[in-house]
Amino acid sequence: MKVRIRKAAVVAALCLPLALGACSSGDDAAAPNGAQTTAAAESGPFAAQPGTEVDKDAFLDETQKAMLAKGTYAMQMTMAMQGQQMKVNGVGDMSDQQNLKVRMTMEMPGASGQGINMLLIGKTMYMQLPGQAGGKYVQVPIETLAQSGGQDFERLLNPAESLQASKESVQNVTYVGEEDVNGTQLKHYRLTMDLTAANQAAGITPTANPTGPQTVPYDVWVDGEKLMRQMKMSVEGTDVTVVLDKYGEPADISAPPSASVTTMPGLSGGGSAPTATASPTS
Numbered sequence: 001m002k003v004r005i006r007k008a009a010v011v012a013a014l015c016l017p018l019a020l021g022a023c024s025s026g027d028d029a030a031a032p033n034g035a036q037t038t039a040a041a042e043s044g045p046f047a048a049q050p051g052t053e054v055d056k057d058a059f060l061d062e063t064q065k066a067m068l069a070k071g072t073y074a075m076q077m078t079m080a081m082q083g084q085q086m087k088v089n090g091v092g093d094m095s096d097q098q099n100l101k102v103r104m105t106m107e108m109p110g111a112s113g114q115g116i117n118m119l120l121i122g123k124t125m126y127m128q129l130p131g132q133a134g135g136k137y138v139q140v141p142i143e144t145l146a147q148s149g150g151q152d153f154e155r156l157l158n159p160a161e162s163l164q165a166s167k168e169s170v171q172n173v174t175y176v177g178e179e180d181v182n183g184t185q186l187k188h189y190r191l192t193m194d195l196t197a198a199n200q201a202a203g204i205t206p207t208a209n210p211t212g213p214q215t216v217p218y219d220v221w222v223d224g225e226k227l228m229r230q231m232k233m234s235v236e237g238t239d240v241t242v243v244l245d246k247y248g249e250p251a252d253i254s255a256p257p258s259a260s261v262t263t264m265p266g267l268s269g270g271g272s273a274p275t276a277t278a279s280p281t282s
Helices: 005-020 039-043 056-070 142-147 153-157 159-169 195-201
Strands: 072-081 084-093 101-107 115-121 124-128 137-141 170-181 184-194 215-222 228-235 238-245
Touching (some): 159 170, 184 228
Antiparallel strands (some): 072 084, 124 137, 170 184
């Protein structure tokens, strides 16, 4: 059986909008008809009692504001599917919303330690895939990736656009309680995500599955600065864990030198983006 980048990208597209945060409109969240209906709404989502449903828009706004205030972050994502494990490690710089920078390495199962390196610099993606292009980075415009049937990576990785996706796909947020996570006290929240809305917001056209789950729980742990530190979810047979740290620390993200960059025929105008597969280890 082969594990394809497409599968990983679909799952990542459901997870990353929340993980990466987004810009707030700057307006205070309000309950319907301007009324505060619960104590949690009056005091905010971070002063709620365990088991209380909180204002989802306020929760998303405040966590995303906290992340943007830091500017940079590091991310470790683990995806376990069909007995195999895929890891994604990366750093991001959101300081300039018009020039988002992300550096990621995807470790594929059975790839003998070889990873897929990806760099997003503004409107351009650079992809270095094992065994392709002589080891060089393939330069691909963001719009080409979307046209080739992949995800809208600019929307997916741009925190300025992920807020709307999060608000549309998250149905509700409940405060579970405070927990110890690897020696740190964090607040645990459980979000209910609408899969159809999440796919649409991420620019994905999923295979129809009327008998499958229409919503999934999405667990998030937040620290005292309202920064998301850990997320877990299971979707389409894949268990995903995301850990976020190193907020505000320097992030070295730049385009590869020109001698290490190449293009592929058709990729400048809507051709198929490069793909890679990896066979499972024995």
